[in-house]
Amino acid sequence: MSDDPPLIQSLRTAVAAAPADVPLRLHLAQLLLEADRADEAVAEAAVALQHAPGDALARDLMLRAMGAPPAPVPPAPSPAERPRPRTGFDWKAAEDQVADVVPPRFAETPVRADGQDDPGDAEAWDVEGPGTVRLADVGGMQDVKDRMEAAFLAPLRNPELRKLYGKSLRGGLLLYGPPGCGKTFIARAVAGELGAAFLSVSVNDVLDMWIGNSERNMHEVFETARRQAPCVVFLDELDALGAKRSRTAHSGMRNVVNQLLSELDGIESAANEGVFVLAATNVPWDVDNALRRPGRLDRTILVLPPDGPAREAILRYHLRERPIENVDVGKLVKATDGLSGADLAHVCEAAAERALLDSVRTGTVRMINTRDLLAAAKETVPSAEPWFASARNVAMFANEGGMYDDLVAYLKKRRKL
Ligand SMILES: Nc1ncnc2c1ncn2[C@@H]1O[C@H](COP(=O)(O)OP(=O)(O)OP(=O)(O)O)[C@@H](O)[C@H]1O
Ligand SMILES: [Mg+2]
Numbered sequence: 565m566s567d568d569p570p571l572i573q574s575l576r577t578a579v580a581a582a583p584a585d586v587p588l589r590l591h592l593a594q595l596l597l598e599a600d601r602a603d604e605a606v607a608e609a610a611v612a613l614q615h616a617p618g619d620a621l622a623r624d625l626m627l628r629a630m631g632a633p634p635a636p637v638p639p640a641p642s643p644a645e646r647p648r649p650r651t652g653f654d655w656k657a658a659e660d661q662v663a664d665v666v667p668p669r670f671a672e673t674p675v676r677a678d679g680q681d682d683p684g685d686a687e688a689w690d691v692e693g694p695g696t697v698r699l700a701d702v703g704g705m706q707d708v709k710d711r712m713e714a715a716f717l718a719p720l721r722n723p724e725l726r727k728l729y730g731k732s733l734r735g736g737l738l739l740y741g742p743p744g745c746g747k748t749f750i751a752r753a754v755a756g757e758l759g760a761a762f763l764s765v766s767v768n769d770v771l772d773m774w775i776g777n778s779e780r781n782m783h784e785v786f787e788t789a790r791r792q793a794p795c796v797v798f799l800d801e802l803d804a805l806g807a808k809r810s811r812t813a814h815s816g817m818r819n820v821v822n823q824l825l826s827e828l829d830g831i832e833s834a835a836n837e838g839v840f841v842l843a844a845t846n847v848p849w850d851v852d853n854a855l856r857r858p859g860r861l862d863r864t865i866l867v868l869p870p871d872g873p874a875r876e877a878i879l880r881y882h883l884r885e886r887p888i889e890n891v892d893v894g895k896l897v898k899a900t901d902g903l904s905g906a907d908l909a910h911v912c913e914a915a916a917e918r919a920l921l922d923s924v925r926t927g928t929v930r931m932i933n934t935r936d937l938l939a940a941a942k943e944t945v946p947s948a949e950p951w952f953a954s955a956r957n958v959a960m961f962a963n964e965g966g967m968y969d970d971l972v973a974y975l976k977k978r979r980k981l
Contacts, residue, residue, distance in 0.1 A: 589612045606920075614888060744904035745905055776819075805817060872898075895934060
């Protein structure tokens with residue numbers, strides 16, 4: 565928060581750098597409480613309690629932050645001396661100590677010109693260096709990982725292999741599946757795996773209100789990738805091209821599709837060695853068939869709602885900084901079959917809300933438990949269901965060339981077909 569006093573700001577940054585440091589976090593909570601920012605103090609105390617559930621000072625702070633009378637436990641300062649910093653603690657020294665840990669508040673990445681008021685400037689697609697997410701961070705989904713490895717990672721790592729298999733590895737890979745199930749996350753992880761540069765573009769960002777500018781943007785994306793090779797271009801939300809519908813409705817879009825086609829075909833030429841394309845969409849059946857021809861986005865990978873191990877990883881991730889107690893992850897994994905990654909994040913949030921409301925109501929702090937989570941899971945409607953309803957029709961009536969065989973197999977296994 566930009567209007568934080570410097571010490572609170574520094575402590576926040578230090579806490580972010582050392583999330584498990586309970587005394588540090590409690591200092592922050594204490595300061596927030598003294599600054600009349602009880603809500604934020606509650607949040608910090610809650611995290612501290614997760615790391616040190618029995619900590620008396622943390623519990624006391626939590627109660628005070630929630631407006632309960634101070635417990636007669638450790639050194640609760642008398643009201644008269646409360647506003648002054650407690651004696652015996654060397655604030656100056658703390659500030660000095662924290663100064664080392666504090667990284668710059670902003671990374672020095674230039675802000676991309678929006679282009680709206682300057683249609684001539686379509687430069688600066690940010691190329692990211694390898695990120696920190698790895699395939700190992702993607703829980704479960706072993707078959708997706710295996711296919712990613714065979715179809716993409718192995719040849720990318722190994723130029724010899726690439727030569728050996730030559731043509732069969734041309735073109736890009738299209739990830740598809742219901743929303744919120746990890747397509748974008750997996751693409752990031754793949755980038756993290758590679759020493760390659762990663763150029764992630766939402767197709768929506770490429771599209772520009774100025775006629776002709778979208779084509780230029782698309783071309784720029786690939787030019788940038790060629791300069792940075794080896795480079796992975798990730799086209800997220802490919803469906804934004806709305807190719808099938810737009811053929812009649814909006815011919816401007818047609819030109820962008822054509823531009824993408826010529827860039828993809830360019831990938832076969834020697835000049836494009838080292839440029840690899842990944843794309844993602846929720847609605848592969850809306851993607852122009854021309855984009856799906858051999859040598860273009862001809863191979864597909866279906867990304868389904870997370871399996872058991874994936875759900876466990878996602879749940880653990882979202883609970884990592886929340887005050888939990890004796891959570892039976894196994895039970896929870898069973899109860900959340902069919903929920904997407906985004907749904908699971910919602911479950912964790914809803915459970916935290918239940919526990920917090922309950923704590924406020926009863927005046928007794930309690931941790932998030934299995935019952936909160938199971939109740940939240942029960943109330944969460946699987947957001948992928950509507951997707952499967954449309955996918956079912958496609959699988960039944962439009963599985964041309966076996967493109968949706970994976971989907972058909974899954975639907976059959978789940979008795980949805
Ligand atoms: N296997 C997994 N392991 C760990 N986290 C996952 C996994 N799958 C999904 N997630 C989490 O679920 C969230 C949603 O995933 P993501 O945004 O990648 O979905 P998506 O398929 O791209 O959705 P959309 O179609 O809406 O773009 C991510 O923030 C990610 O943290
Ligand atoms: Mg996505």
